Amino acid sequence: MYTLLALAVFIINALFSVPAMAEGSGLQQSLLINVSSNQKSLNAALGRQSLANIGTIFIKVSKIRKSTLINGTINKMHVNAAVGNKSSANTGSLQIN
Numbered sequence: 194m195y196t197l198l199a200l201a202v203f204i205i206n207a208l209f210s211v212p213a214m215a216e217g218s219g220l221q222q223s224l225l226i227n228v229s230s231n232q233k234s235l236n237a238a239l240g241r242q243s244l245a246n247i248g249t250i251f252i253k254v255s256k257i258r259k260s261t262l263i264n265g266t267i268n269k270m271h272v273n274a275a276v277g278n279k280s281s282a283n284t285g286s287l288q289i290n
Contacts, residue, residue: 223260225250229285235272238280245275248285262287 229248238245248266266285275282 219256219258220252220260221256221258223257224263225260225287226263226265227285227287228263228265230267231271231284232267232269233271234284236274236282236284237272238275238282239277240280241278243277243280245280245282246286246288247283249283250287251283252287252289257289 227248227250231248234247236245236247244251248268250262250264264285264287268285271284273282273284
């Protein structure tokens with residue numbers, strides 16, 4: 194019963210959660226604010242080189258200059274899991290690669 198409920202929550206969450214992503218770009222004099230509220234959610238990254246992000250600002254291969262990053266995320270009753278090679282599961286985070 195709980196497995197089916199967790200799967201349903203995961204699917205619904207995946208349909209409505211989209212992380213903000215900036216790849217190969219530059220941030221100059223920018224203000225990024227992450228104030229997501231994540232409640233009763235499941236975040237999972239399964240498999241090789243997979244990512245699962247909820248309420249996350251993810252910046253990949255970017256130049257950041259004179260910018261302000263603010264994280265005011267609230268997480269309640271949340272499950273976060275990463276299983277597999279080089280996988281990550283992030284919730285309410287600011288990730289810069």
